Amino acid sequence: MMIWDDIFLEVDFWINIVSIALIVIGIYGIVFSQHLLRMVFGLGLLEAGVNILLVKAGYQKEAIAPIVTQASDTMMSNILAATAQMVDPVPQAMVLTAIVIAAGVQALALSLVIRIYKKYGTLDSHVLFLAMERDRHLSLNQKD
Amino acid sequence: MQRWTTILFLTGLSIVLFAIITPLVLGQSPMLVGKLINASAVNDTGAANLVTAVVLAYRGLDTLGELAILFTAATAIGIILGTTDKTQTTSSPTAGFIVATAAKVLFPLLLVFALYIILHGHLTPGGGFQGGAVLAAAFFLLTLADSGNNIKHKVTQVIEALAGTAFIVLGLVSFALQGVFLQPWLDKGELGSLFSAGSLPLLYLALGLKVGAELANLLSSLANVEK
Amino acid sequence: MQLIGDIFFLSGTIFLFLGALGLIRMPDVYNRIQAGTKAVTLGSILTLMGIFFYFPQWWGHLCLIILFLLFTNPVSSSALARAFYRNGISVWTKTK
Amino acid sequence: MQDSLILLVVLPLLLAFLLPVIARYLGNLSGLTGSLLLLFNILLLANAWNSVGYSPKVILLGGFAAPLGIVFYIDKLNMLFAILTTIIALLLWPCRTHNTDVREYVLWLLLLAGCYGVILSGDLFNIYVFYELLAVASYGLVTLPATGASYIAGFRYLMISALGSAFALLGIALIYSFTGSVNIAHLAQIIPDHLHHIWGYSAALLLIIGFGVKAELFPVNFWVAEVYSHADKRVTALLAGVVSKIAVLIILRFIILLFPWQDIFNFLLLLGIIGVIVGEFAAFYAQDLLRLLAFSSIAQSGLVIIAFACATEAGIMAGIALAIHHLLLKPALFLLASHCDRSINDLAGLAKSSPWASALFVILALSLLGVPPLPGFWAKLLLLQSLMAEQYLLLLVLVLLATIVEAAYLFRLFMLFYQRQEMPEQKRITIQGQELYPVITLSGILLLGLFFLPLFMDSLREIAMQTSNIEAYINTVLGKVQHIGEGNI
DSSP, rough: OHHHHHHHEEEEHHHHHHHHHHHHHHHHHHHOBHHHHHHHHHHHHHHHHHHHHHHHHTTTTOBBOSOOOOOOOHHHHHHHHHTTTTTOHHHHHHHHHHHHHHHHHHHHHHHHHHHHHHHHHHHHHHHHHHHHHHHHHHHHHHOO | OOOHHHHHHHHHHHHHHHHHHSSHHHHHHHHHHHHHHHHHHHHHOSBBBHHIIIIIITHHHEEEEEHHHHHHHHHHHHHHHHHOOOOOOOOOOOOOHHHHHHHHHHHHHHHHHEEEEEEEETTTOOOOHHHHHHHHHHHHHHHOOTTSSSSOOHHHHHHHHHHHHHHHHHHHHHHHHHSSSOOOOOOOSTTSSSSSSSHHHHHHHHHHHHHHHHHHHHHHHHTTHHH | HHHHHHHHHHHHHEEEEEEHHHHOSSSSSHHHHHHIIHHHHHHHHHHHHHHHHHOOGGGGHHHHHHHOOOOOOOHHHHHHHHHHTTOOOOOOOOOO | OOOGGHHHHHHHHHHHHOOOOOOOHGGGGHHHHHHHHHHHHHHHHHHHHHHHHHHHHEEEGGOOOOTTEEEEOOHHHHHHHHHHHHHHHHHOOOSSSSSSOHHHHHHHHHHHHHHHHHHBBOBBBHHHHHHHHHHHHHHHHHTTTTTTTHHHHHHHHHHHHHHHHHHHHHHHHHHHHSOOOOOOHHHHHHHHHHHTTTHHHHHHHHHHHHHTTTTTOOOGTHHHHHHHHOOOHHHHHHHHIIIHHHHHHHHHHIIIIIOOOOOHHHHHHHHHHHHHHHHHHHHHTSBBBBHHHHHHHHHHHHHHHOOOOOOOHHHHHHHHHHHEEEEEEHHHHHHHHHGOOSSSGGGTHHHHHHHHHHHHHHHHHHHTTTTTTTTTHHHHHHHHHHHTTOHHHOOOOOHHHHHHHHHHHHHHHHHHHHSOOOOOGGGGOHOOOOOOOHHHHHHHHHHHHHGHHHHHHHHHHHHHHHHOOHHHHHHHHHHOOOSGGGGGO
16 A cells, blocks of 8 residues: 555656657557547647646656756856756757747648638548549549 | 447557556656766756757757757648738727737836746746747737737847847857867856856857747738738 | 635635536526536636645736636636627527 | 759749849740749759769858757768759750749749758658648648639648648657657757657658658558649649659668668558559559559559668669659659540550650650660669668569569550550640740759769769768768767757
């Protein structure tokens, strides 16, 4: 029982659970759903889960945010002592990049969804796939 | 039947992911590069915010690429949705009294806040991306409040082009001076004061304007899809 | 002191949770906006007050944030409701 | 001198940012600026080629030493791919004289900047960023025809590609959590020894699947046929020819430097052979010409992957030869086929209406198949030799079987072309116009290459030797500062 108590009170455990849940729900949304909007939302969840894992990689126990706050203290040795206790800034920068990329891709996906809905009046992927095949056959035979 | 295979697949996926991810104990990452950067960032760049030092100096090319991706997305959306440059001939409904009043009050506040976030990017949390998002929100609020007051596509286009060019030119100047692209230059100044960290605040200003114009463009082309 | 803060946190999170629940369970758009705005605003304010009991020196920031929340949340929800209404989404009338 | 190679990436971005504004003053000339830029890039590369010489070079971005900042790694393989990309992009450049949408040029420029970045970069996360840039630009370009079908194909492409990117990012997150670095040379010191267990394998799989989307690797390639048959012909040519080979190049770097484990090689061999077989059979049953070419492109990518997965110098050499051959040949085939975009049975008697074009098509397709005097034969021979040397006999048989299937559908096609039956008047197609120059240039390069075969083989061997030299990569990037903080793991 004690072991389980320890595990459930760990922050680490819950962060893992949340990120895995986001990733799995996202993959479910992309792979198994028939609705185009749900696919886009699934993509958003997936990216969020991966980003949590990435930013988690930079965390250090009992470390502080990577910002030098004592600005008046210009002694280089003091600054170095402060920065040695800071968390890793690199994953934070990478996650910032990844978030912006994900935002761009999702906006693009949404605009495609708008276009498809205007064209076909439905967002069911099976119906759309059939419509695409039909269009292809029409265009192949119509060229003559 | 299909439902059960789905559930089985997802359960298996979660177990596999759990097995992969669990050994990554929180707070014990080796931080090989992070330690080196923490030790030398203040000396190298003069920025109090080490994340800014990483974003703009150590990984500056990533930031340029990211900016380009946002620009690509905005351009592609412009093509896909076919931005109609007509100045709102259809009379869309006004936003109503509440939003119009709120926009009047909030717009200057948001503007100041955005500029604060951008200009203090090297000192406090925040920076070009976050400030740019707030900037875009401020201008989009105006559009929401008064649909006649559409975001001027041409103006944002010019800002976009100039800001992006400024970012690259700042990098190219250091290329011309020192032979290295995107190296921080200018005087590093006193750590923690507004005018410090050399060229980084300038880069962040260009970045913020670019992101703001980009997002405003994106929002306006999403909002102006012809009915 | 910190106990009072904890009580505020707890009540705040309860309201936030109820707001999220209402967003899923309410029958139509207008009810959802209602739940999403009112409960969430109160929940956030309570959480911020909880922070005040932990770090009293941050009262200035907290006051500003609370004012901002109080000002913007109703405006955004009214804009949303208005947009839905203008687009002809009808009000839920069934009463079980 | 080689420091100026950074301009390869920066100048297209600069021009892309500026073009929407300056196009108002340039008008129809704005398309020309891109061509001029590409010419300048060729000059830049030609200038740097000699200075790179025998030892690879490195560019430190921002002037920070290797594991801290981003580096560009420049050796002959990277330079070769950069040059080929530039040449093909120049040939395919959509320079129209009328009805110009400047945003099309912008997307092309951004796509090219992404290609250069991916080719040159020596930093895992930076590769990811530029790969995304390339991907987002290609989503925009694929939907350019603005038909409903192209939107749906583009959407599916975007979804698969974004799923792959998320996997790749997950792999990078895993690697960063275990090692604390994203510099490839630095990782090449750490990963092969210290991460040789289940987590190293999972990171490798995630990265390979993630970057395999563009490389048309087997389980994630079902977007290929839809996209290639619905997109603009120039975009198709670029995606099938250049972009897929660049993605294969990334995978090559990964398996040589980061994951040099036999299990990963075997896995890639499996994916490659399944890709070849599935691709050839799908091409056999394809109903129209563009789809046939798309599926054969999948099969060719599978061949390249098999060659690389042999992981010997001979294998790498064969893979590079196959990749270059396909990179030059597929754009020409797609451009030729773009006018015959209809079901295969309607192509009977094509040779009569356009004899030159169908003759060219036949020659190029024979080279694709690997018929003896043509360049494709030599590339395939290298592959078979390296498979022999590694004793992968079953694999050899499977590759030969796939080639027989390929021969079957290609010869069926040729028979149709040269049937005696007259083509109906209204169905007649002539292949001419703007597509002619790139097609003739590319086939000229291929056929002239035959005369310089020994020279070419020598330089290929040299490139393969340089590529498989891990020590040189690490020493070039990290300099004399060896083994930074390795004790922590």
